[in-house]
Amino acid sequence: MRKIAIANQKGGVAKTTTTINVGHALAELGKRVLLVDMDPQGHLAEGLGLIAGDLENEISAVLDGRATLSEIIVNVRPNLDLAPSNIRLSTVEVKLFLKARREDKLKTAMKTVEDRYDFALIDCPPSLGILTVNALSAADEVLIPMTTDFYSMLGVDLLLQSVEEMRSELNPNLKVLGVIPTRGTRTVNAREVLNHTRRELEGRVRVFDSIVKETVRFREAASLGKTALEHAPSLPSVEAYREIAREIAKEPLK
Ligand SMILES: Nc1ncnc2c1ncn2[C@@H]1O[C@H](COP(=O)(O)OP(=O)(O)OP(=O)(O)O)[C@@H](O)[C@H]1O
Ligand SMILES: [Mg+2]
Numbered sequence: 001m002r003k004i005a006i007a008n009q010k011g012g013v014a015k016t017t018t019t020i021n022v023g024h025a026l027a028e029l030g031k032r033v034l035l036v037d038m039d040p041q042g043h044l045a046e047g048l049g050l051i052a053g054d055l056e057n058e059i060s061a062v063l064d065g066r067a068t069l070s071e072i073i074v075n076v077r078p079n080l081d082l083a084p085s086n087i088r089l090s091t092v093e094v095k096l097f098l099k100a101r102r103e104d105k106l107k108t109a110m111k112t113v114e115d116r117y118d119f120a121l122i123d124c125p126p127s128l129g130i131l132t133v134n135a136l137s138a139a140d141e142v143l144i145p146m147t148t149d150f151y152s153m154l155g156v157d158l159l160l161q162s163v164e165e166m167r168s169e170l171n172p173n174l175k176v177l178g179v180i181p182t183r184g185t186r187t188v189n190a191r192e193v194l195n196h197t198r199r200e201l202e203g204r205v206r207v208f209d210s211i212v213k214e215t216v217r218f219r220e221a222a223s224l225g226k227t228a229l230e231h232a233p234s235l236p237s238v239e240a241y242r243e244i245a246r247e248i249a250k251e252p253l254k
Helices: 015-028 043-047 059-063 089-097 102-111 130-138 150-169 188-201 217-224 236-250
Strands: 002-006 033-037 074-077 080-083 119-123 141-147 175-182
Touching: 002 015, 002 130, 015 033, 015 043, 015 080, 015 119, 015 141, 015 175, 015 217, 015 236, 033 043, 043 217, 059 089, 059 102, 089 102, 089 130, 102 130, 130 150, 141 150, 150 175, 150 188, 175 188, 217 236
Parallel strands: 002 119, 002 141, 033 080, 033 119, 141 175
Antiparallel strands: 074 080
């Protein structure tokens, strides 16, 4: 099982949208995929048509030691399973601060489903707190969605520094799988930001060629509880996610 954290401490850069659509695209390629929600906002469940607030079982019970990961997993599409979260996860965040080995909880839980999936995609909250640290500790790889604006570019630098720290402290094998340009616009500034990012990261971090353009279809899909692959299958931005999934699937299993 390749474990990939989708992380960026900046909010609204399409972490959740990327998790859902890359996950669904991998599932369509015939891979067995688990999505794990480490964000108390519970958007993975909502985006896939469930009501997060109604869930009896979710990831906070696992991190808290009250349930196993298998017990909370639900099947959401063919080949696609979800370990959902909801707002209860925010209380666990506080509890985790008081516990020993608090950064290993997700990693330990994920070992129990290692053989059941080809991929696990872990959606992170927009912060670098203990929930993201759990995700980066459980993951082998990190995928970074980045919007094409100046502040987002600064945010990527900060995240790469945090990945370095994770490597030296907790997870020496953590690799950066790449940066995905999301919510791309046609403006000159967006192009400049992207070119600058590619130059800065060249030889260090891969920036995917496929750009996911800004389109209202993603918001529509989320509000309908559908993936964008279901809602607008032939949209170029959806094809970009499929292409990224194919690129990811091509790399050897670690
Ligand atoms: N390519 C896109 N074009 C337009 N809107 C998009 C695109 N991708 C995502 N969105 C919308 O932008 C909003 C933020 O996206 P999303 O929730 O995926 O970001 P996030 O990084 O997970 O946010 P958070 O940091 O709050 O978890 C959502 O309403 C989503 O539907
Ligand atoms: Mg999100």
